[in-house]
Amino acid sequence: MxxxxxxxxxxxxxxxxxxxxxxxxxxxxxxxxxxxxxxxxxxxxxxxxxxxxxxxxxxxxxxxxxxxxxxxxxxxxxxxxxxxxxxxxxxxxxxxxxxxxxxxxxxxxxxxxxxxxxxxxxxxxxxxxxxxxxxxxxxxxxxxxxxVETRFAHATPELFRERFRVNEEFVLNVGRIESRKNQLRLIRAIRELGVPLIILGQVADPRLYKQCLEVGKDLVRILPPLPHDEPLLASAYAACRVFALPSLLETPGIAALEAGVAGARLVVTPVGGAKEYFKHYAVYPKPTSVASIREAIAQAWSRPHDAAAQREHLLNNFxxxxxxxxxxxxxxxxxxxxxxxx
The missing domain is CATH 3.40.50.2000 (Glycogen Phosphorylase B;)
Known part of the structure; x- marks a missing residue:
């Protein structure tokens, strides 16, 4: 065929x-x-x-x-x-x-x-x-x-932490810098929490990128996108404590699947079908609410997390x-x- x-x-x-x-x-x-x-x-x-x-x-x-x-x-x-x-x-x-x-x-x-x-x-x-x-x-x-690729299950955090000199726990977001990905609200939520955020993404909206830098200041690092087959990307997923994708819409977000298989705690938009994939393993904020995103990240950050069960669920089904x-x-x-x- x-x-x-x-x-x-x-x-x-x-x-x-x-x-x-x-x-x-x-x-x-x-x-x-x-x-x-x-x-x-x-x-x-x-x-x-x-x-x-x-x-x-x-x-x-x-x-x-x-x-x-x-x-x-x-x-x-x-x-x-x-x-x-x-x-x-x-x-x-x-x-x-x-x-x-x-x-x-x-x-x-x-x-x-x-x-x-x-x-x-x-x-x-x-x-x-x-x-x-x-x-x-x-x-x-x-x-x-x-x-999702099974290779993400074997990711380790050391490569990313060493390359970018990251020692502390952090929140990760992977996606183009654009309004649909909702990074500005995510950054505002992070500012209220006081935890570091790293964004890996290509700049699709220069004006939004500038706003993100102004609001994020010292708590936010925006790095260029990593090639999808680059081991550093898998390592980034494994290195973060929480992977946050509070987009206005996802169907359902392949990056979140990859991060989930790598073992990250997940905060994912409920808009677009993500709940069918991530079930109870993710926290689902209202993407138009900074307060809801903040609370979801705080919940994911501190609640008990079974990375092995999450990984098994995603690999068995997706x-x-x-x-x-x-x-x-x-x-x-x-x-x-x-x-x-x-």
Missing amino acids: RVTFATRYDGWLWYGGAETQAAQTALALQHLGVEVEFFTPLTHQLGTIVHFFGMYEHYKPVAHYCRRRAVPTVLSTIFYHRYVSLSNVFRAMRWMIQARLGRLRKHPRLGLLWQVNYLLPNSQTEARQLQRLFGIPDTHITVVPNG SWERVAQHTLQVYQRCLREAGICK
């Missing part, structure tokens, strides 16, 4: 969760004997299946090409809509009405929902939103969770090997329904 992966055209410049999801799914599928290639402007022949990651306008001509040639397609939606303002509520209502009238099928981005054979949301929460907002039948939805197995089952179903042999 040969599969073509389509990802955001500039995604590897920023390399976030969606890119990790695509790259790690590809590697795990290859271990199962599936040939995986990534779509580029030079691609002249597609695989027996095309797998889209995220909903982007530039996928539209590729999806149209696949439909005309009966090439099965699946979409990892990586979608969640937040009801945090009247405008967001009205947008959701408009989508619901337009979807039921068939008017979203030509939408440059959302139209992809109706052009593929199956949708692969990362959680039941995401799946329910797709059904509620867009009327997608559950027969066209299969939940395939995000995954390894990339399991993700690849779920994904391959969907591919095989697509091929059977299309009358194509594996």
Whole structure:
């Protein structure tokens, strides 16, 4: 079986969760004997299946090409809509009405929902939103969770502590410096607690970065992002006392999965399906409340912590090997329904 992966055209410049999801799914599928290639402007022949990651306008001509040639397609939606303002509520209502009238099928981005054979949301929460907002039948939805590499279970703190001369206990955040990642509220919560915070992330919003530096002062260190395969990143997860990802939205946050496997105590946003992954092992703050983030970090910092049980839970349920197995089952179903042999 040969599969073509389509990802955001500039995604590897920023390399976030969606890119990790695509790259790690590809590697795990290859271990199962599936040939995986990534779509580029030079691609002249597609695989027996095309797998889209995220909903982007530039996928539209590729999806149209696949439909005309009966090439099965699946979409990892990586979608969640937040009801945090009247405008967001009205947008959701408009989508619901337009979807039921068939008017979203030509939408440059959302139209992809109706052009593929199956949708692969990362959680039941995401799946329910797709059904509620867009009327997608559950027969066209299969939940395939995000995954985590087992190598993070073997991480040790010494490498990171020695390289960056970190001796004290600290809170870690990993993610692009942008409003969705909510670092400014996290820093304000840290200031009230008086504990050190280290942020590893690429600056996507220079103005926000400047604010973070001004508010954080001596308690906050913002370091450049570490390559995903860099042992220093795994060591950073193992070195921190608390890993905090109080984002405005995550589906569910691969960095939090990695930190959890490395043994860190977890503070994770409840918005976007994280509770399905982390269960009682994480503390879930209200991401728009500095006080709630502060209290969640304080609770995670001081409460009893069973790192081994947390690690076992995450690896047993969310390894990339399991993700690849779920994904391959969907591919095989697509091929059977299309009358194509594996």
